[in-house]
Amino acid sequence: MSTPELNTPEHELFRETVRKFVQEELRPRAREFDAAGRFDTSLYKKMGDLGFLGLRYEPEYGGAGLDWSYSAVLYEELGRADNAGVTMGITVHTDMATPSLAEFGSDELKRAYLAPSIAGEMVSAIAVTEPDAGSDVAGVKTRAVRNGDEWVINGSKIYITNAATADWLCLLAQTDPDAGYGGFSQIIVPTDSPGFRYELLDKIGNLGSDTGQLFFDDVRVPVSNTIGEIGRGFHQQMMQFQDERLVACVTTISSSMHLWEETRRWAEERVLFGKPLSKMQNTQFKMVELYTQLTAAKALIRECVEKRVQGLDATDLITMAKLFCGRVARQVADDCIQFHGGYGYMKESVAGRAFVDSRLVSIGGGSDETMLHYMAKQLGF
Numbered sequence: 408m409s410t411p412e413l414n415t416p417e418h419e420l421f422r423e424t425v426r427k428f429v430q431e432e433l434r435p436r437a438r439e440f441d442a443a444g445r446f447d448t449s450l451y452k453k454m455g456d457l458g459f460l461g462l463r464y465e466p467e468y469g470g471a472g473l474d475w476s477y478s479a480v481l482y483e484e485l486g487r488a489d490n491a492g493v494t495m496g497i498t499v500h501t502d503m504a505t506p507s508l509a510e511f512g513s514d515e516l517k518r519a520y521l522a523p524s525i526a527g528e529m530v531s532a533i534a535v536t537e538p539d540a541g542s543d544v545a546g547v548k549t550r551a552v553r554n555g556d557e558w559v560i561n562g563s564k565i566y567i568t569n570a571a572t573a574d575w576l577c578l579l580a581q582t583d584p585d586a587g588y589g590g591f592s593q594i595i596v597p598t599d600s601p602g603f604r605y606e607l608l609d610k611i612g613n614l615g616s617d618t619g620q621l622f623f624d625d626v627r628v629p630v631s632n633t634i635g636e637i638g639r640g641f642h643q644q645m646m647q648f649q650d651e652r653l654v655a656c657v658t659t660i661s662s663s664m665h666l667w668e669e670t671r672r673w674a675e676e677r678v679l680f681g682k683p684l685s686k687m688q689n690t691q692f693k694m695v696e697l698y699t700q701l702t703a704a705k706a707l708i709r710e711c712v713e714k715r716v717q718g719l720d721a722t723d724l725i726t727m728a729k730l731f732c733g734r735v736a737r738q739v740a741d742d743c744i745q746f747h748g749g750y751g752y753m754k755e756s757v758a759g760r761a762f763v764d765s766r767l768v769s770i771g772g773g774s775d776e777t778m779l780h781y782m783a784k785q786l787g788f
């Protein structure tokens with residue numbers, strides 16, 4: 408199989424469009440979104456008009472019908488939005504809550520929820536984690552009980568991105584407690600359903616997106632809101648996690664690269680003991696080490712993207728990439744905040760924000776230990 412082209416003139420043209428949007432619409436308002444604790448949802452419509460929200464989805468529903476190589480370009484540029492929370496909110500919508508619907512949803516569901524999501528008229532959220540079930544996804548207890556043609560849903564989800572801004576949720580619920588992994592289904596729940604409510608949570612980082620706890624109290628939705636087959640939800644969610652994790656790798660390493668570049672600039676300007684910080688060997692050696700790690704992370708991501716473009720299973724590679732990129736991002740942030748000295752500890756410093764924001768990558772979307780646990784099994788331990 409030939410190696411797919413990831414940097415054609417078409418990719419670069421698309422990159423320019425995304426970069427312009429990031430520079431004009433996101434970066435100037437980055438701290439405003441932090442202060443509001445959420446993203447301006449009217450920008451979804453702009454992104455929809457620019458074709459950013461359904462890159463890999465079918466043209467029939469408004470998607471661009473492209474492959475992962477274009478997603479990679481989009482997320483490399485969004486990673487430079489100077490607001491990890493905003494990037495997270497957008498990518499939850501484009502690649503964490505919608506892939507199952509696009510792949511397994513009925514035509515009726517896709518017309519009702521995917522098409523408006525691609526157009527930027529609706530915002531989505533992915534609701535998996537519960538107060539007593541995070542890494543152990545099979546421990547999900549939010550229950551959907553069938554009553555005629557409706558599901559009656561009771562339970563709670565926690566740490567859900569876009570909790571306040573979402574119009575609909577891709578909910579993982581238990582539909583048969585006796586069926587093991589076959590006892591879960593993915594169900595679309597509109598957030599204006601009676602019996603649904605949320606409470607916002609106060610995070611330490613990723614401030615530009617809203618995160619909350621969700622409550623379901625006899626929420627009724629049609630059984631036809633089930634994505635794919637009843638009982639296939641766990642399996643479908645595991646597949647959906649692959650896009651989520653690869654997106655996290657791309658955005659994380661892109662923003663780490665941005666931090667590295669900003670830190671270099673800082674080190675060249677900051678003078679101490681009569682010379683720029685960048686002329687000290689410690690600075691140079693550490694910066695080279697970080698650059699090496701970032702280059703390795705980018706190579707790993709590229710291999711994942713190539714596999715996805717070729718339609719090959721990339722689960723093992725994405726698992727290792729998620730683990731590796733999270734750790735690289737934390738290392739870059741830790742060293743870069745150090746180079747900034749006291750200024751790095753200020754909220755206005757890009758290094759200070761990255762220090763807190765990057766910590767999430769090793770926790771969210773499957774923690775480092777979840778990645779290690781999976782790979783230990785894959786390697787036969």
Ligand SMILES: Cc1cc2nc3c(=O)[nH]c(=O)nc-3n(C[C@H](O)[C@H](O)[C@H](O)COP(=O)(O)OP(=O)(O)OC[C@H]3O[C@@H](n4cnc5c(N)ncnc54)[C@H](O)[C@@H]3O)c2cc1C
Pocket residue numbers: 499532533534535536537538539540541542543565566567568569610613618767770771772773774775776777780
């Ligand atoms: C800002 C933010 C946004 C989020 N957004 C979403 C969202 O949109 N939708 C959603 O569904 N969830 C979301 N999450 C939840 C996130 O995915 C979970 O927090 C994560 O999966 C970990 O689950 P947990 O918090 O329950 O930790 P736990 O599962 O309780 O883990 C506790 C500790 O045990 C470790 N551990 C796990 N497995 C093993 C093992 N096999 N061996 C040893 N140690 C292990 C973990 O790594 C961790 O250190 C978000 C979280 C945050 C913080």
